[in-house]
Amino acid sequence: MTHNILLIEDELSMRLGVSHSLIASNYDVTSCEDGNEGLAMLSRQNFDLIITDLRLPGLNGMEILSKAREICPETGVIIITGYPEINTAVSAIKKGAFDYLSKPFSNEALLIVVDRYFRYRELQLENDQLRETVRGKSESEHFIGDSSAMKAVFDRLATIAPTDVPVRIQGESGTGKELVASALHNLSQRKDKVYLKINCAAIPENLLESELFGHEKGAFTGAVQAKKGKFEVADGGTIFFDEIGELPLSLQAKLLRVLEEHEITRLGSHKSIKVDVRTIFATAKDLKKAIEERTFREDLFYRINVVPIRLPPLRERGEDISTLAEHFLKIYSAKYGKEGVDISPDAYKSLLAYDYPGNVRELKNAIERAILLSTGSHIHVTHLPSECRKIAEDLPCITEDMPLSEGVMCYERQRILKAIEETKGRKIEAAAKLGISRKVLWKKLKDLDIEC
Ligand SMILES: Nc1ncnc2c1ncn2[C@@H]1O[C@H](COP(=O)(O)OP(=O)(O)OP(=O)(O)O)[C@@H](O)[C@H]1O
């Protein structure tokens, strides 16, 4: 990539000499001889670096520096100075200039300072990107599934991950949309670049536009500094738009433009900036319906629907339940120092019979909770959440290999639930039916985690 440099220098021979050396080293150079003209150029175009003389007609170098800090804080400034102004140059560095060159200087000295600046910028950028990527990676986990439906998803993932096509992931809550999105990034050539996630439903509409596209200083009240948007930060990487169905209509049009033209415009600016970002979208909402209801643009839908991936709900892929349960069992038993704990046959039966409206997330949470509650070497029905247990209540839950205390709990639970059902939730009558006091019943309801 060629870096572009703005050179502001009123002395003709110096201007020609510096720009000639920079062009010979493959930099793009725009030059002018007046401070005001330089400032006008800065507001029209993005530069990677400004090299400015201190003494200039119009605005002087120090004024250019402070304006540049406001308009484009990411652009570096190198000051050219004569010997008498060396103290001013030092204070320029204190105010954020990268370095200064004192006249006369050789071509070599010029190129060393400019190269050093671009190396420093590159490192800074790599650092920013690394931080974002590490954050994204720590969230990615193993992706499990034995069912034919999930195998088809894995195949599709492997085929499309290395391409740059937009992907739309459709699935109920907890089916693993986020895992698919991070797998797409990690399996692509962009894997060492930034991976950013934006939850379109979580950011207020008035902030979303500047989050995505960035803003210039003063673009709106509170915009005290210019700021890069997510598209600029993720340049070269991937952005995952979660809950795309919630993106306000006004921004849908702007997003469509980015997808088609690969360029963005910061809020409060007229300059276009090229961006190279792979986009992934997820939704639990039926977008076709949203189009009918006119809350989602049809043209955007077709643009993001190049490759759809549907994640089936867990109840449609029962074969995955036991594989996933074993996987989470391994993770959480290690996490809580309970290695070797297994799932009893009855608990398995309830896990397999349940329909998981919260999908894989619900199963994962159920196993974590069961591990925490288990006291022996097995997870029993009593350790499962009440929704799962409701199914188990119809199943004989007491088994020979169960510790006595577990068996007693199981029996008590069945009797109490029955009494409560027969008395239509009237606890005093239920307690009488069971031959225990009201206080004892309350305690047992609490201990057995029965909600009624
Ligand atoms: N196939 C899978 N293998 C392993 N873990 C999974 C799988 N699918 C989902 N999970 C786990 O289940 C949880 C929910 O997954 P994820 O956050 O990706 O769901 P989602 O579809 O994005 O849900 P939501 O719509 O609520 O945001 C995560 O902790 C994820 O690690």
Ligand SMILES: [Mg+2]
């Ligand atoms: Mg999600």
